[in-house]
Amino acid sequence: MKHAPFIAVEGPIGAGKTTLASMLAEELNLPIIKEIVDENPFLAKFYQNMDDWSFQLEMFFLCNRYKQLEDTVTQYIDKGKPVISDYHIYKNLIFGERTLKGTKREKYREIYHVLTDDLPKPNIILYIKADLYTLLKRIAKRGRPFEGDMDTAYLQQLIEDYDDAMASLAIQEPSTVIITIDGNAVDFVENPEHFVEIASHLKELMK
Ligand SMILES: Nc1ncnc2c1ncn2[C@@H]1O[C@H](COP(=O)(O)OP(=O)(O)OP(=O)(O)O)[C@@H](O)[C@H]1O
Ligand SMILES: Nc1nc(=O)c2ncn([C@H]3C[C@H](O)[C@@H](CO)O3)c2[nH]1
Numbered sequence: 001m002k003h004a005p006f007i008a009v010e011g012p013i014g015a016g017k018t019t020l021a022s023m024l025a026e027e028l029n030l031p032i033i034k035e036i037v038d039e040n041p042f043l044a045k046f047y048q049n050m051d052d053w054s055f056q057l058e059m060f061f062l063c064n065r066y067k068q069l070e071d072t073v074t075q076y077i078d079k080g081k082p083v084i085s086d087y088h089i090y091k092n093l094i095f096g097e098r099t100l101k102g103t104k105r106e107k108y109r110e111i112y113h114v115l116t117d118d119l120p121k122p123n124i125i126l127y128i129k130a131d132l133y134t135l136l137k138r139i140a141k142r143g144r145p146f147e148g149d150m151d152t153a154y155l156q157q158l159i160e161d162y163d164d165a166m167a168s169l170a171i172q173e174p175s176t177v178i179i180t181i182d183g184n185a186v187d188f189v190e191n192p193e194h195f196v197e198i199a200s201h202l203k204e205l206m207k
Contacts, residue, residue, distance in 0.1 A: 003123055004080045005206045006072070008088035010166075011128030012158045013150070014139040015183050020128065020198070021086035023188065027199045028206075033072055033085040036064050037144075044146035046099075050154075054099040058108055062092045066115045077120050082206060088122050094165045098157060123176055124205055126198070127166050130183030132156050177205060 007030070009021040018034060025032035037043070042057040069089050076083040096108045130138075135155055139147050170178055179201060181188075188195040 003120075004077060005082040005124055006077055006120065006122045007082070007084040007124045007126065007202070008122035009084070009086050009126045009128065010088050010091065010162070011130065011181075011183065012135060012162050013147075013155060014135045014142065015128040015130045016138065016189070017128060018086045020126065020181075020188055021084050023195060024126075024199060024202060025084050027195075028082075028084075028202065030082055030084045031076065033068055033083060035087050036068075047146045047150065050099055051101075055104045055108065058092065058096045058100060059111075061095070062108075062112060062115065065089045065092060069116070069119055073120055085122065088125060089116055089119075090121070090165065090169060092116075094158070094161050098154075098161055121173070121176070124202070125166070125169070125176060125178045126202070127162075127178055127180045128183040129163070129180055130159075132159065134184050135159070179205075 007021075007024070009017040009024075011017055021032055021034070024030065040057075040060060042053050042060050046053040046057040065087070066089070068085075072083055072085070075081075092112055093109070096105065096112065100108050132152060132155060136150075136152070139150060166178055166180070169176060179198075181198065186194045186198075188198055
């Protein structure tokens with residue numbers, strides 16, 4: 001691999017990104033960058049009223065991820081050190097395009113590009129695909145109170161948005177390696193062999 005591996009684990013809500021990224025970080029001895037969830041002041045409000053809170057929420061996620069990406073670049077990428085993250089900053093566009101409307105969507109899209117276009121992006125993406133049934137099961141298992149009433153239509157739409165986004169990324173950035181994991185069938189939590197297979201694949205790519 002020409003550049004230091006910058007690995008992102010992606011997939012719709014509850015797919016298992018943090019779980020897999022943490023397991024891989026430990027197995028491969030990699031530093032991990034994790035999404036900020038608990039200190040997010042808008043998330044619970046957003047799930048109660050998406051139209052009222054989407055712009056604040058998307059901007060909050062974007063600013064946080066921008067800061068984390070800047071730090072990741074200076075601390076790891078610029079020094080040629082590998083790193084793993086439980087998200088790709090592109091997810092801001094996936095969510096923003098879905099939750100925002102009209103001029104706010106256009107403004108947000110512009111701000112996203114101004115902030116991120118000149119920054120390095122992950123060169124390996126592990127994309128966990130999973131169906132609605134699996135995601136709802138995992139979201140319930142995790143039991144975050146504010147996700148309790150999640151609209152299933154929203155989640156189903158995001159599943160499709162993620163598929164479209166990964167297909168677009170594959171075209172826009174052909175050098176990015178995208179490994180798709182069937183999150184319904186492959187269970188890296190319950191089945192150690194499944195995890196070993198993913199970790200071995202990644203080790204090969206990182207050589
Ligand atoms: N392969 C799996 N098999 C069974 N349970 C899993 C699996 N992956 C994750 N889980 C469980 O599902 C829940 C959601 O996982 P996790 O928090 O890693 O998802 P996520 O994709 O990071 O979520 P979010 O999109 O909200 O950030 C957790 O309770 C986790 O333990
Ligand atoms: N609207 C919106 N935009 C984002 O960029 C975004 N990223 C994550 N999330 C939601 C999913 C989980 O509930 C919870 C933790 O991942 O936060 C988001 N929601």
